[in-house]
Amino acid sequence: MINLKLTRITFILLGLLFLSACSSVRFDDVSVDKKGSTVVKAINSADERKIVELYNAIMKLGPNIVQSEAKFVAREAVLYPKVLANRYKLASPPLYHNVLVNYGKRPRGLCYQWTRDMGLQINRPMKSLQFHHAVAFRRNYWKEHSTLTVSAKGKGVADSIILDPWRHSGTLFWSRVKDDHKYPWVKFTD
DSSP: OHHHHHHHHHHHHHHHHHHSOOEEOOOOSEEEOTTSOEEESSOOHHHHHHHHHHHHHHHTTOTTOOHHHHHHHHHHHHHHHHHHHHHHTOEESHHHHHHHHHTTSSSOOOHHHHHHHHHHHHOOOOSSEEEEEEEESTTOTTTOEEEEEEEETTOOGGGSEEEESTTTTTSOEEEEGGGOOSOOOEEOOO
C-alpha cells in the first residue's frame, strides 16, 4: 500500500516537474588542477563578490581564524560546486535532479552526496577551522536535507556557516546556521 502511494506521488511529482521549467545546468571553463584546486578561466563578478563575502564571514567565526584557510574555504566552496554540477550532469530544480538520481538517470547529486563530495574537496587539515556534516529533518523522507558546515575549531554546527550547493542547483547558498530559518540544522549522527 505504501509503495503504491509513493509510486503515485512520484509520478505526480515527475509530471509537475516536467511541466515546470526544468533545465540542464552546465558551468563552462571550470576544472580541478593536479594539486586538487578548482580552476576557472575567469571568475565572474558575482562569484568574486560571494567569495569575498564568505571569506569575511568565515573570518568572523572566531578570533584566531587563519586567513589562508578562510580564503581557501571561501574560494573552493563557491567554485567547486560548479565542477560537481558538471560531474553530476546536474538538472534543475534540485528535487527534479533527485528524481533522476533515484531512477538511475544521473550518477550523483543528492544533498548528502554534495555534502560528502564538498567535504572531500575542502576538508583538509586546518589549524583554525573544522567541518561538520549537518542534517535537518532527519529521517523525514520528504524534508530531510544534508549540508556541509564550517566552524571555528572546537565549535559545533550551531556556531557554523552553511555551505549548501544543492539548494540552488550548483550555485552555493551560504549563511550562518542561526540565520537559516528554512532548516533546523543539527550535527549528523548515524
